[in-house]
Amino acid sequence: MRRYHHLGIPTTTPRPDETYLANFGVFISGYESSPYGIEWMRFEADSPLPELVRTVPHVAFEVDDLARELEGHELLIAPNSPSAGVTVAFIVDNGAPVELLCIDRTPEAGDTAVDRSGAARRGCGSAGKGK
Numbered sequence: 001m002r003r004y005h006h007l008g009i010p011t012t013t014p015r016p017d018e019t020y021l022a023n024f025g026v027f028i029s030g031y032e033s034s035p036y037g038i039e040w041m042r043f044e045a046d047s048p049l050p051e052l053v054r055t056v057p058h059v060a061f062e063v064d065d066l067a068r069e070l071e072g073h074e075l076l077i078a079p080n081s082p083s084a085g086v087t088v089a090f091i092v093d094n095g096a097p098v099e100l101l102c103i104d105r106t107p108e109a110g111d112t113a114v115d116r117s118g119a120a121r122r123g124c125g126s127a128g129k130g131k
Contacts, residue, residue: 002061002069005101006037009057015040021082024049050076053090053097060099066124069100087124 018027025047031039043054053076063069066079066087076097077090085104090097102124 002063002100004037005060005062005099006031006034006039007057007059008039008041008053008099010054011040011042014042018042024082050090050097052076052092056096058090058097058099060101062101062103064102064124066100066102 014027015029017033018029020027025044026049027042029040029042031037037060039060041054043049047054066089070079070089070091073091073093075089076092077088079087079089081087087102087104088099090099092098104124
């Protein structure tokens with residue numbers, strides 16, 4: 001199942017409360033305070049992320065089985081783990097980047113969080129394990 005997670009919007013303007021992700025050369029902000037999941041992304045000139053991600057807004061969905069969701073799609077960014085318990089990948093759909101996230105919310109992952117609807121989330125299926 002796919003559930004809306006956020007909308008990532010590239011920007012060149014520094015914003016308050018940015019978090020720097022060194023491995024990706026990007027500053028992110030806004031997601032935590034936006035009721036609609038708006039995430040601003042400001043990239044360093046030498047960011048290793050694809051131009052499509054650096055220049056075109058992307059929609060992100062939380063998924064239960066990342067491997068299944070990737071089947072048959074053009075892979076833009078291979079599955080990776082930007083933070084503990086989270087596995088993400090980007091695909092291209094109709095010329096636009098789409099981010100797919102799998103958040104391991106099993107007790108083994110030490111995560112008892114819930115999604116925006118208040119429903120408890122569970123494990124990630126095959127792609128979210130051991131990444």
